[in-house]
Amino acid sequence: MISNEKNITIIGAGFTGLSSAYYLLKKGFHVEIFESAPFIGGQASTINLSGFEIERGYHHLFTGDTNIIDLMNDLGLQNTLKWHPSSVGIFDGEKLFSFQSPIDLIKFDKIPLFDRLRLGLITLFLKYKKKWKSLESFTASDWIRGRAGKNVYDQIWGPLLRGKFGDYSEEIGMPWFWGKIQTRFGSRKRFSQEVLGYPDGSFKIILDTLSKKIQSLGGVIYKNSPVKKIYFNDQKELKIKYIENNISQKTKNTNVVLSTVPSFEMLKICDFPDEYKVKLESSKYLGASVFIMELKESLTPYYWLNIADKNSPFLGVIEQSNLLSHNYYKNKHFLYLTNYLDRNDWRYKLEESELLNIYCDYLKKINVNFNKDWILDYTYNKISAAQPIIGKNYGEIIPEIITPLKGVFLANTTQIYPEDRGTNYSVKMSQKVVDLIDKHFRDLESL
Numbered sequence: 001m002i003s004n005e006k007n008i009t010i011i012g013a014g015f016t017g018l019s020s021a022y023y024l025l026k027k028g029f030h031v032e033i034f035e036s037a038p039f040i041g042g043q044a045s046t047i048n049l050s051g052f053e054i055e056r057g058y059h060h061l062f063t064g065d066t067n068i069i070d071l072m073n074d075l076g077l078q079n080t081l082k083w084h085p086s087s088v089g090i091f092d093g094e095k096l097f098s099f100q101s102p103i104d105l106i107k108f109d110k111i112p113l114f115d116r117l118r119l120g121l122i123t124l125f126l127k128y129k130k131k132w133k134s135l136e137s138f139t140a141s142d143w144i145r146g147r148a149g150k151n152v153y154d155q156i157w158g159p160l161l162r163g164k165f166g167d168y169s170e171e172i173g174m175p176w177f178w179g180k181i182q183t184r185f186g187s188r189k190r191f192s193q194e195v196l197g198y199p200d201g202s203f204k205i206i207l208d209t210l211s212k213k214i215q216s217l218g219g220v221i222y223k224n225s226p227v228k229k230i231y232f233n234d235q236k237e238l239k240i241k242y243i244e245n246n247i248s249q250k251t252k253n254t255n256v257v258l259s260t261v262p263s264f265e266m267l268k269i270c271d272f273p274d275e276y277k278v279k280l281e282s283s284k285y286l287g288a289s290v291f292i293m294e295l296k297e298s299l300t301p302y303y304w305l306n307i308a309d310k311n312s313p314f315l316g317v318i319e320q321s322n323l324l325s326h327n328y329y330k331n332k333h334f335l336y337l338t339n340y341l342d343r344n345d346w347r348y349k350l351e352e353s354e355l356l357n358i359y360c361d362y363l364k365k366i367n368v369n370f371n372k373d374w375i376l377d378y379t380y381n382k383i384s385a386a387q388p389i390i391g392k393n394y395g396e397i398i399p400e401i402i403t404p405l406k407g408v409f410l411a412n413t414t415q416i417y418p419e420d421r422g423t424n425y426s427v428k429m430s431q432k433v434v435d436l437i438d439k440h441f442r443d444l445e446s447l
């Protein structure tokens with residue numbers, strides 16, 4: 001183990017942990033990362049399916065994701081990031097609609113023309129609105145119903161919110177929705193098609209390059225090594241207790257702990273004063289339940305399909321191979337079926353084969369030709385802290401990065417607001433946290 005008086009322990013080797021480590025090492029700090037999983041990357045990690053690296057949960061970047069784009073440039077990966085035209089559809093339980101251009105909106109006869117015009121105008125209003133604080137006390141559902149009308153909510157934006165927040169969609173704060181419009185419309189020029197970024201070689205290429213750079217700068221990454229406790233000993237020294245290689249329990253001293261684990265995990269491994277504890281307890285998450293399939297045929301012509309049918313057992317279909325050129329996956333078809341669920345939801349608990357059968361029945365409604373034989377290979381995974389639930393007045397309950405325990409910092413997805421959490425904002429937050437840690441040491445030196 002490294003010993004130095006500017007020794008920093010990072011818990012979690014997701015994007016926040018890895019990019020923080022990289023920036024801290026560049027500033028001359030000593031860094032060790034402890035990761036409970038056997039792999040790095042957390043929610044943005046990949047698996048190998050049919051010879052291709054593919055994210056456990058579908059991932060892309062927006063043109064406004066400047067923090068991660070800068071990081072990629074810094075890592076020498078500028079040539080790997082490619083921009084692809086996106087394609088979005090809606091399935092209402094009976095029919096597929098294209099939903100990507102103003103022309104599609106005009107053609108969307110599920111709602112009266114007056115409502116379509118209102119939808120267009122409200123979207124423009126949100127796109128050009130730069131101050132979002134006044135939206136804090138509204139839920140997105142109330143705000144949208146009030147301004148754009150019930151039809152727009154029920155047929156278009158309600159399903160989009162449901163696709164992201166499932167049963168909690170009615171509780172989501174308006175700033176989150178405003179942030180979503182900003183990023184999605186920021187990723188297109190005027191009325192042109194949206195473009196989305198994806199690295200050649202998948203997000204793995206960013207993660208692997210970060211990992212190599214961290215190690216070449218003297219950092220160490222311990223996989224399979226969950227941290228069980230952050231505490232102060234009788235001499236008031238900051239320490240962590242961890243299980244090395246999932247085998248032997250160890251302790252170590254550190255000057256600073258930067259934890260990037262979900263709030264519910266942070267509560268388990270560290271004792272905080274009540275006020276901070278309440279904030280951590282208020283951070284609620286949805287889990288993601290995701291099938292990744294290799295199919296014989298393409299299911300729909302869209303990359304992103306929102307399901308606007310309350311009877312659907314899943315919330316979205318993301319056909320990864322429709323985003324990238326057909327050559328990229330050598331004409332193979334990869335698709336995600338996704339749900340954001342409360343971890344007590346029956347679908348989150350159901351046996352994977354039973355869930356697959358239920359999903360397959362519904363896939364036939366989307367494409368009548370689909371049958372189970374189309375599935376050449378698949379994998380199923382669940383991500384427990386996939387989506388923080390961002391309610392109204394959310395700003396008031398966000399736990400601070402500088403915790404009340406001296407030398408203990410927290411940076412996780414619940415602190416990203418009003419933007420939707422994403423790898424770009426993990427990188428952005430890591431830059432902020434690195435400045436705070438730097439200041440922490442400077443303040444100590446000036447005592």
Ligand SMILES: Cc1cc2nc3c(=O)[nH]c(=O)nc-3n(C[C@H](O)[C@H](O)[C@H](O)COP(=O)(O)OP(=O)(O)OC[C@H]3O[C@@H](n4cnc5c(N)ncnc54)[C@H](O)[C@@H]3O)c2cc1C
Nearest residue numbers: 012014015016035036042043057059060226227386422423
């Ligand atoms: C389905 C889905 C789709 C997404 N789509 C996109 C997208 O299109 N674009 C985008 O930019 N972002 C997307 N995201 C979000 C993005 O993946 C996350 O915001 C980002 O990866 C979060 O990084 P993180 O490091 O903060 O957290 P995590 O990735 O959750 O990392 C935390 C790490 O801590 C580890 N850990 C937990 N407890 C302990 C412990 N006690 N000891 C040691 N280690 C521990 C975990 O194993 C994990 O590796 C998506 C996420 C999901 C789930």
